Amino acid sequence: MKSNGILNYAAVIITVVVIILSSAFCVFAATDDEYLVSAYDVTVSLNGDGSAEVVERVDFTFYGGFNNIMIPIAKSGDEEIEIEHVYMQRKGKLIECRQLKAGQWDADVFTGTYSLIDGSDSISVKIYGSFYRSACTVFLYYRVKNAVTRYGDVAEYRRMHIPRSWETRISSINIAIKLPEPVPAKDVKYWLHGVFIGNWSFTDSQVVRYDVPNTVPGEYVETRIVFPQSLVSECPVKSKALHLRRIMEEEREYQSSDKSDLLKAREAAARKAGQRALYERLKQRAGIVITVFSVLLILGALYFIVTTQKKLRRNGKMPAPSDFRGIDRFDPAEVRMLVSKEDTGARAMFGKLMELASRGCIGIGIRRNPEGRPRFVFEVANGTGNDELTDADRYLLDWIRDIASSSHEFDPIQLFGFTDSDEKAAMLKAFYDGWTGKVKEAYYRRNILDESITRYRNTGIIYSIVLLFLGFVIPVVFTAAAGYALLPVGLGLLVYSLELRKLTVYGEKQFVIWKSIRQAIKKGSVSAGRLPEWMGSCAALIGYGAALGAEKEAARWIAEHIGEVCGGCPLCSMMKHENLNGNELFRAVRNTVGMMDEAISTAGYACTALHNAATNYM
Amino acid sequence: MSPLVENIIWMIVLAGFAVCLGTVFLPADKSRKTYLKLILTGMICRYILVFYMYKSGTEASGTDGLIYHQVAKHVAEQLKAGVPIWNVEYKYTWYTVLMGIQYAIFGVNRYAASFTNAFIAALSAYVLFRTAYGLRFGWKKSAVISMAYFFMPSMTVWTTDTRKESVTFFIIILIWYLFLRILQERDRRISKSVVYMVLVCILLWISTLLRIYLMYTLGGGILVALFFYYLRTRRKISFVFGAMVIVTFILVTYSTILVQMNGYHALPLDRSKGGDENISDEVDSILNIIMSKDVAEAINGFLTQPHLDKVSSISDISGNIFAIAAVVIEQILWYICLTVAIFGTINAILERDPYMLGLLAFIVAYSLINALISEDVGETYYRYRAAIVAPVLLIADYRPFLNSIKSLIKGRTGTVA
Secondary structure: OHHHHHHHHHHHHHHHHHHHHHHHHHHOOOOOOOEEEEEEEEEEEEOOOOOEEEEEEEEEEEOOEEEEEEEEEEOOOOOEEEEEEEEEEEOOEEEEOEEEOOOOOOOOOOEOEEEEEEOOOEEEEEEEEEEEOOEEEEEEEEEEEOOEEEEOOEEEEEEEEEOOOOOOOEEEEEEEEEOOOOOOHHHOEEEEEOOOOOEEEEEOOOEEEEEEEEEOEOEOEEEEEEEEHHHHOOOOEEEOOOOHHHHHHHHHHHHHOOOHHHHHHHHHHHHHHHHHHHHHHHHHHHHHHHHHHHHHHHHHHHHHHHHHHHHHHHHOOOOOOOOOOOOOOOOHHHHHHHHOOOOOHHHHHHHHHHHHHHOOOOEEEEEEOOOOOEEEEEEOOOOOOOOOOOHHHHHHHHHHHHHHHHHOEEOHHHHHHHHOOHHHHHHHHHHHHHHHHHHHHHHHOOOOEOOOHHHHHHHHHHHHHHHHHHHHHHHHHHOOHHHHHHHHHHHHHHHHHHHOOOEOHHHHHHHHHHHHHHHHHHHOOOOOOOOOHHHOOHHHHHHHHHHHOOHHHHHHHHHHOOOOOOOOOHHHHHHHHHOOOHHHHHHHHHHHHHHHHHHHHHHHHHHHHHHHHHHOOO | OOHHHHHHHHHHHHHHHHHHHHHHHOOOOOOHHHHHHHHHHHHHHHHHHHHHHOOOOOOOOOOHHHHHHHHHHHHHHHHHOOOOHHHOOOOOOOHHHHHHHHHHHHOOOHHHHHHHHHHHHHHHHHHHHHHHHHOOOOHHHHHHHHHHHHHOHHHHHHOOOOOOHHHHHHHHHHHHHHHHHHHHOOOOOOHHHHHHHHHHHHHHHHHHHHOOOHHHHHHHHHHHHHHHHHHHHOOOHHHHHHHHHHHHHHHHHHHHHHHHHOOOOOOOOEOOEOOOOOHHHHHHHHHHHHHHOOHHHHHHHHHHOOOHHHHHHOOOOOOOHHHHHHHHHHHHHHHHHHHHHHHHHHHHHHHOOHHHHHHHHHHHHHHHHHHHHOOOOHHHHHHHHHHHHHHHHHHOOOHHHHHHHHHHHHHOOOOOO
């Protein structure tokens, strides 16, 4: 019940954290202006038939990633737009884009293609490419039919060059509209709509120029020119009536209007610019704070490691003994725990079985598989031994007796029968955990470990979890790359903390002793005279050798000195009977340990899932 | 037969088939009926969405889905003309061949193709359920995971249109399910698992046909899982299967990936008039894109976009309040899922759980590739991220993490006599 409460509490905390972090996304969200037009140059040549040849050069600057650009071309009344060429810049040179027809399934929508999207009041040119935080220039060549409206008294060119629907900031707008023929300035009237600030002029008796510094979303650029209708003699007359007065009246009305929509657009743009600046400032500050915070956390981890290392070194170095005869008796499983940081495993079990065999509690034999690979088997009916058995010894003997049942022989291959199903795997794991539990109880009673380090270990584990958690959260939520450094530091600290242990003075002494014994076995410098009597038999020696990870050297030594040492232990008798040399003895040990390891590991892995199921009580 | 009647038959047959498969595939439980009713409800929602999506006609609706439909029609024509399946000309993705086969057999019917995608989405839910169940999540929790996946609004959309997403997600989930079966096989004889292993290798190849880099991410995750599996269990099947995956990598790379890359639609190749770039030129472009990206921002974008304030500006749903609300809710739930998944991730590291570590490796590899290569557009990230939703749902659990921490802290006593 209590754990349910804690878990539910944790769920509530997590939900609150996420909601808070979600709002952080809004604060730290990227700016809306992910691209802008840095320059927009238009050249229009009006023809005598009322059509216009238009060349647009559009310079884009991208702050985000895009796979296409959309350029709207306004269309009104009777106008017809014919796109002639589209060029885009790629790798420093201009490439001509290929048009994709609507529904053209076999087209490759790659860089250098474009499609046209026909709307009611505009045509959009969608140019495909890969644009990411870069600049790109696009050239559009198109023809506008019926661009000029011819009346009885004047001809009118009126065109929305930058429609209101183009919701982006556009800078450096330059439009040059060339009349069909030169004409006196007094005969030409020209206006600019959609922006507050702009210059317009009539030059070279033929060209009307408009210069607008910039537009913001909500503004537009519309040019209107009125000129003698005789310049477009081939253009059909739309209306023979006189329209100049009406046009002048419309312009007077426009000039005198409040243009509140344009004002609002400017205000909105200014507000957005302010927000963007604030966002950038906040982002920069947050980046610095997060980086400093991450560095401090990493330094904290390093400080923790240095502090614990100092604490671990206090016992000083112990001298290695030259003679092992008077050492305290440890059984192979305890030796394994001592030298492998409290790990047991198949080596501990094998070592224990061989030690029991050396005491006459069980017998040993050799079996071979069809390929001739040897392994040990243990006869449980033979010999009861007259030594006092510990709880762990009795538990192990009872267990292998159960497995052996009527055959009175425990063959490690029988352990694989326990991996057939999850239930049997759980049984094997339970047996094994029961035995290791008793071994550990006895081990901890020996005053090997210094409990004072436990606090540091637990602190290190929790701190490493915090680092790992923040290592995932900080880079994703705050886009601070420094946060990623918390991941390897957290992982390293976790491994360090899990391995952390401090031995008592006694424990340190025992560790040095058994390390020395391992060294002696590996170097082949061990001799019966140097070892304690309870390690003197070959069976015990191979058991301790396996626990120490020196079974190969132990096997070799036994084979070389067979019969000299113990005068007929079960292992010696078996080796003579089976004609085993050192190499085969080692292979038997390796195969037996390997089988036990695989069976126990597989059962352990299967039981992890069952354990997780028990905790997922839905 | 009128098109409406034909569509009704398709809907009924596929829904009925999905329910039948559910009774076979799902383990018995008192909640199974409710679960199947929910599956039916989800399929009906998808059917309604199909009619809404194609309200302007099947030849004018959609973007990628429309293109695949048109390619599939061409594939169907080839098949009817007697061209063998292995020789058909297709574009973009092998999914168009699957659609083309359906069109060739049953006639061109984009509605039917969408209904089939809805059916495949239901199958994905079943397989995801079995995966969660195999990971010992319990019946109800497994059902919650698969229903969360099945009813996610974005999943509903991606797996309803005639896009490849439905098939792609199904392949990904199926691979991870089969791999779990291999890991959990108790019999030491490798022959028992060979069928699954061969099937996984074939599915890895198919995944490449759907999305060119998918094999490497899935196979990489499998190799990571096998590595940790060997450390935990010492079983030799790890080497055998690992070797099979590596051989699959090599064979598929040379036979499929390198062949396809030259015409791959997602690469920024130059197809302008006179454009003549080849793969080696474009590798430079791809590397330039990667080098110019802010990695932290790219990963943030891939995992979290579209951000809540940007949802309304997604072009496909702009102005649609219902759709915007659905996406906002989904994003919040996704953020919660991601946060909880952190605990699951840490637990996987603590426990050195081979399967979970493999899943994590797949998620990380897939996310990195897409974050670095994909266009930096929220909508694109949103769609590509959908492939890792199911794996993240499997990892998103904080209870095992809290239990692991408790047992770690209690675990060692070091008592003094």
